[in-house]
Amino acid sequence: MTKFAYFNRQIVPIEDAKISIMTHTFNYGTGCFGGIRGYWNPERKKLYVFRIQDHYRRFLDSARLLRAELDYTVQELADITIELLTKEGWREDCYIRPIAYKADTVIGVRAHGLQDAVAIFSVPMGDYLKPGGVHAGVSSWRRVDDNAIPARGKIIGSYANSALAKSDALLNGFDEAIVLNQDGHVSEGSAANFMMVRDGVLITPPITANVLEGITRRTLLHLARTELGLEVQERPIDRSEIYLADEALFCGTGVQVTPITAIDHHPLGDGKPGPITTRLHDRYMDIVRGRVEEYAGWVTEVG
DSSP states (O other): OOOEEEETTEEEEGGGOOOOTTOHHHHHOOEEEOOEEEEEETTTTEEEEESHHHHHHHHHHHHHHTTOOOOOOHHHHHHHHHHHHHHHTOOSOEEEEEEEEEOOOOOSOOSSSSOEEEEEEEEEOOOSSOTTOEEEEEEEEEOOOTTTSOTTSOBGGGHHHHHHHHHHHHHTTOSEEEEEOTTSSEEEESSSEEEEEETTEEEEOOTTTTOOOOHHHHHHHHHHHHTSOOEEEEOOOOHHHHTTOSEEEEEETTTEEEEEEEETTEEOTTSSOOHHHHHHHHHHHHHHTTOOGGGGGGEEEEO
16 A cells, blocks of 8 residues: 655655645646556565656656646656655555646646646556456547647646547457547557557557657567567558457556457457567566666666
C-alpha cells in the first residue's frame, strides 16, 4: 500500500497529498503525466528503475507542450523519485506516476499564466494485460490528432480518448483496443504502442501517426535491429494488413511487451505468441531487472 508522495516540493504521507476540486487541471485536463516502472530483482534483492532519465525528458517535453514552466531538471526529478522509492521500500514491481498540473483554483480555460506544480507517487504493479496474449479489436474511436491534442505528449485530457476506446473494447469482449488515426491507418492501442511482424520484418507506425513516442517502443526497435538482426520499418499500416500479420504486440511501460494473438476475431499465426515477440519479451524482462550488464546504463538502482 502506498505510504508516501512527493507533493508541494517535499515527500509527505500519501494522505496529505491532496488538491482542491477547484484545481485547474482537475477541471480542464490541463496537465500531463509520466509512467515509469520499477522492477524487483529477487536474486539481488534490489529494485531497478528502467530508463528513468529518458522518461523524465519526455515528461518535461509533455509539460512544455502545455506551456508549463517547471523549474526541475531531469536529474532532479530522477533524484526525487529514487528518494521517494527508497522511503517507500517496495520489494515488488511498482509503477511510478509523476504528474505536472496547473495548481491554480480558477475558472477559465487557458494553458499560460498559471501556477505549475509537480507531484509523484508510486503503486505496486504486476501485469497490466494478460501476459500470455490478448485479443484486440479495432476501435470505432479515432486517435486524437496532433493538431487537436498532441498524442506525443502524455496530456491528461487526451486520455478520455483512450478511456472511451478501452471501455468499448472490453464491453465488446476484447482485451484491448487498436485505434486508427484520422487517415484510417493504425496508430496504437488505448495506451500502448503497436508492432507487428510480417515475413520476418518488424513493422510499427511512425511517430507522425499520432502515437506516443514510447520509451519501450524505442527500446524494442533497438533490440530488434541490434540483437535480433531484424529489418525494421516505421511506416503507415492499413487496417486490413494487421489481419495478415504473423505476429503482433503491444508495448509500453504499463503493458511491457504483450503478445496479440487475435485481432477482430482473426487469429494471428497459430494463435499463440510468436517467436520474435517471445524473444523481445524475454530479453526486455531480463534488461529491466538489471540482469544484462550491457544495458546497465538503462537501469537505476534504488537504495
